Amino acid sequence: MTGRTLLSARWVVGHKNGHHVVYENGVVVIQGTDVIHVGLSFDGEVADRIDYGEAIISPGFVDLDALSDLDTTILGYDNRPAWKKGRVWPESYIASGPYEMYSEEELAFQKRHAFAQLIRNGITTALPIASLFYRAWGETVAEFDAAVHAAEQLGLRVYLGPAYRTGGQVTDEQGNIRAVFNEARGLAGLEDARAFAARIDGMASGRIRAMFAPDRIETCTETLLQRTADIADELGAPVRQHCAQSPIELQLVREQHDCGPIDWLKRIGALRQNWLLPHGTYATDAEFALMAEAGATLVHCPLVATRFGGMLRSFAKCRDMGIVIGLGTDTYPADMILNMQMGMMMARQADGLDAVRSEDLFNAATLGGADALRRQDLGRLAPGSKADIAVIDLSARLQTPDPIQTLMTSTSGHDVCDVWIDGRRVMANGVIEEIDERADAAQAQAQYDGLIAKYPDRTVGHPPVEAIFTPSYERIRS
Template identity: 35%
Template structure:
């Protein structure tokens, strides 16, 4: 079956890079693009004129939130409540439990995957909080999530997250990690079992990967076992590391080395490793404030840095800097990491943060961020058929409406869209040639009903913070309103 899209602007791929095609047409047969250009004269089975739209390669989100939003709760803080967001040691030892049932977790996953699709993401690698789980992510939950992903038609790189330790709030107000090594070993066994499950499914849209949690929550044994498994099974590993001063202090206290040195020491730098954030390296002002070789070490190892500019900003962090990582040869790709899963807003934030960090208006032009969201993601995944619109590539595409009066006047369509737009302007997407987003909706999904169910689950998650708090404060104490409530007058 041959399908054609026509649009005012198409970000095509030519001579090894993205190019802008005005009044463009693209045609795909089954799952592969067969034509990109100004006019296609051959027969098609389905024809779609998208009008004043910008068609991009499907966006690749390699730290994609597949959970209920928690940033709305934990992206602001006060000294009094900060440790209430972590497990207490008493909760770890005596009272930990799952906040949601398996059926409710399935609803959470569906809600999150639908959000990704609505924001124009076609390829994702999931991230979810383990705070409201009894430990990490069970095998059965990922099996169910894989089926939801297949039903929606997204391209997923999946695996259950696992860990051998949990960040806890200490009685003295500090932070530590409490360990249960056997739970870590069991998590890796389940991760390998899930790799076998996806191999048996043989679905080209689902690929198994290893997704251990934060580096400070893994013992040296589990890090080494992860590296060995990745090499033996030839699968990708994604591990959150170098993302904060607390993590760096915990790792140095435990192992006497930095997180980057620990990755090298355990063999993980020899894998095709993806590291979200990776901001606290030697260049960071809280470390040395100068380049002492960390970036070249990452580049030589072939590490991909999953940059999440919007989430980093909301937690008071920034990359030092996008241009420096790129110049060092580090592959940069993008993630959202939190709600909203809006890579368009993320790219815009990244462009402007880079100006502040480097003190130059040209520190990170818009096109470099678009490349990270497309070609950088394809490089990280080892897929030269993703992230580009050219004959022979997979038909993973997304169209954004840029003709609304509120979008303002237009100069360059990409630069103007990043500056004035949002991923909520996505109208249509296809993955492997099959429709996912159609006229701003997801076929077969009742968005109103899903929204109501997700709100109820969020409220339960919010209440559960009080169970874990060492001081047993309830959610209203931990999360007071921005302003006092209105009082009725007598």
């Protein structure tokens, strides 16, 4: 039958009776935007066949905290403390007036570049996240209009909404961090986000949906979060709110509200089923219980947490409490497979070898994200699901007897060879037609270098770049 495409591989991760299943030497049949068949064989007519051989045909990954800029977090990897290295605005920068460190054109390029990186890593549904440290205040509608265009062009499934906030962090020269607020500015940002959401929700045949992204909880006022919760409920959109991720956050929230961050969301009536909460590394058992009661989602971002000594305590406990757990990349590289692997190691460090298995993290990267978005047509390959597919090449990898265990032990995002979204082959043999990978990488690096050159402006004491980012070894130059 015209329009049907049959994909085959040594391993196919299908879905049956509410759970993933593995078909050895299986097939997936796509018609239009949907999967119409998954199994060991297919007797119907097809227009095209693609055999991937030694590979996994997997549901595309759902990234609830998807890196969408040129990540500044990695600049702090060996350069600390954060307040001394440009990760917190100094009072002098506030006094002189924060400014946008990228042009509108550069911001638009970054979204397109980041979206391509997500696709390369098998991520088919993404909720973008970017830093506000280098922004004048919040994200703009103009850059998100550019994000809409990029998503349409590349074929990525996205939930979009500019980040907004009613406050920011400021440090003095001794490292004393405090919050400064401008509620009117934050509420105006929310109104912009509301208008944007109403305009774009459902574009690109439903691939582009709206979301709300109030920034860090310690810099959001009660009014902002309550209004966000009500507006998101009206529009049926998810809300992502970073919280319980750092000691300074806990300190500021306790100073402001005399309780923990998730507890505060509960007290003000904002902790709801459509709330997605990265990172939870400093959440208490009592706060996790509140999340479970509300039906809110924990967005686990293992790579960025472990890089900076953080740990989710614990994945197994949250799973057993019935909390929906999804995954986010949040940092460079946007490698969901690496995040699954780091998450599994973290969980075993926290609770022992028998606490989690490979399928627990794979579920979080697929079904967990889909459940968080209340999308039973994502995160799985079954008749009626969207044809959102990641193909992971195993031909050069040491394989265990089980494909998901091989994924967790032997592969990375670099092994993703093909990606399908909404039935469209958006990457074939590692190539995205709309992208010149080398040229984009060079442009991204040039923009990143330009940002680094501006770091003294927003670093306490305004030291030179060489003093902010100290080298690993003695640097010898001609």
